[in-house]
Amino acid sequence: MTPFPREGFRALRRYTPIEDPVEIELSDNTNLWGCHPDALAVMRDAASGDISNYPQAYSSDLRDAVADTFDVPAECVITGCGSDDVLDSTFRAVCDPGARVAFPNPTFLMIPHLLVVNSLQGVPLGNARRPPSPRQLLDAGADLIYVCTPNNPTGTALSRAWIEELLDGVGSTGPVVILDEAYYEFNVASPGYDPGDTSLVKRALAVPRIMIARTFSKAYGLAGLRAGFGIAHPDLLGEVEKARGPFKVGLLAERAAAAALRDRSGWLEPTVREIVACRDRLVAELRRRGGDPLPSSANFIMLPVPAPAVEVTREMIARGIAVRPFPNVPGVGEALRVTVGPPPVIERFIEAWEDICHPAAGDAGQEAIAAEAAG
Numbered sequence: 324m325t326p327f328p329r330e331g332f333r334a335l336r337r338y339t340p341i342e343d344p345v346e347i348e349l350s351d352n353t354n355l356w357g358c359h360p361d362a363l364a365v366m367r368d369a370a371s372g373d374i375s376n377y378p379q380a381y382s383s384d385l386r387d388a389v390a391d392t393f394d395v396p397a398e399c400v401i402t403g404c405g406s407d408d409v410l411d412s413t414f415r416a417v418c419d420p421g422a423r424v425a426f427p428n429p430t431f432l433m434i435p436h437l438l439v440v441n442s443l444q445g446v447p448l449g450n451a452r453r454p455p456s457p458r459q460l461l462d463a464g465a466d467l468i469y470v471c472t473p474n475n476p477t478g479t480a481l482s483r484a485w486i487e488e489l490l491d492g493v494g495s496t497g498p499v500v501i502l503d504e505a506y507y508e509f510n511v512a513s514p515g516y517d518p519g520d521t522s523l524v525k526r527a528l529a530v531p532r533i534m535i536a537r538t539f540s541k542a543y544g545l546a547g548l549r550a551g552f553g554i555a556h557p558d559l560l561g562e563v564e565k566a567r568g569p570f571k572v573g574l575l576a577e578r579a580a581a582a583a584l585r586d587r588s589g590w591l592e593p594t595v596r597e598i599v600a601c602r603d604r605l606v607a608e609l610r611r612r613g614g615d616p617l618p619s620s621a622n623f624i625m626l627p628v629p630a631p632a633v634e635v636t637r638e639m640i641a642r643g644i645a646v647r648p649f650p651n652v653p654g655v656g657e658a659l660r661v662t663v664g665p666p667p668v669i670e671r672f673i674e675a676w677e678d679i680c681h682p683a684a685g686d687a688g689q690e691a692i693a694a695e696a697a698g
């Protein structure tokens with residue numbers, strides 16, 4: 324009989340968001356400009372039956388909205404209770420226990436979690452400043468390759484040439500590739516973005532091996548509703564849909580997400596542009612004051628810190644600001660991940676960061692943090 328809890332699973336920790344009550348929440352990469360107003364209007368118009376009835380089994384209306392937006396057949400679209408659900412369903416559909424999953428390291432924290440839950444072997448490659456080559460991922464003997472671009476937690480985006488090389492290498496018989504584009508909208512609005520994404524979607528549909536995952540939790544500001552989607556060839560999608568199961572996305576979440584995607588009010592583009600401008604100002608300001616944030620194409624930045632990230636985070640929380648600590652990041656060391664907010668929020672963060680870790684404080688600053696943590 325398999326012992327309970329099974330081996331490997333026992334050590335797994337429940338994912339814990341930062342739950343301390345804080346004034347400024349910069350730890351989960353949501354949209355600090357608020358939610359898409361077209362989605363809010365849908366929620367305000369809700370009727371009793373929208374809640375007492377089950378939703379559509381496979382969110383046909385949202386699938387149609389995605390299909391219209393991307394000009395793909397609805398049979399190439401899957402929805403999920405957040406894009407986490409699309410990732411989870413793809414892992415379960417594709418991998419037998421023991422299968423290998425290759426990914427550029429570091430990556431989205433849910434991936435190591437899914438590896439343990441599904442008894443899979445992770446093959447992390449590269450580091451935060453130097454991603455692996457597509458060839459290294461393809462040669463890793465993996466059944467599944469997970470690539471996040473722009474990457475969480477670093478914020479850096481892979482070039483289109485890099486992605487094309489990976490997709491070329493997969494062909495119709497290679498490992499299944501998940502291309503997680505949770506932060507896609509910010510990448511497109513970033514300086515230097517190489518356009519032509521629509522053809523990338525079309526290209527992904529040419530072989531039953533590529534799943535493009537997107538979310539409504541970030542640019543659209545709908546994290547509380549839990550809606551995401553994937554685009555893939557119907558042969559791959561049909562298998563993943565079996566793992567997903569019916570009745571995942573709530574009816575109001577589906578309707579609100581479809582309204583946000585159709586974006587009749589035109590809210591999305593200027594909002595994303597403003598977030599990107601604030602991000603670039605934050606990066607420039609940190610650099611001007613001696614910080615060394617990684618280049619970002621997302622709505623957050625990774626900022627190396629001169630002391631243990633967990634201690635710095637504790638200090639931030641004491642000042643009313645939640646950020647996400649990343650200890651021991653390969654290629655970077657101790658770092659914080661910080662969501663971009665409007666100017667007053669950025670100012671508060673910079674002030675706290677200077678107070679806690681200003682580079683001028685040097686070793687004395689580290690000692691002060693360590694002493695405070697100890698006492």
Ligand SMILES: Cc1ncc(COP(=O)(O)O)c(C=O)c1O
Pocket residue numbers: 351352404405406407408431471474475503505537538539540546549550551
């Ligand atoms: C890279 C990445 N993928 C997927 C997700 C999941 O998003 P959702 O809220 O749609 O489940 C996140 C959320 O933080 C993310 O950072």
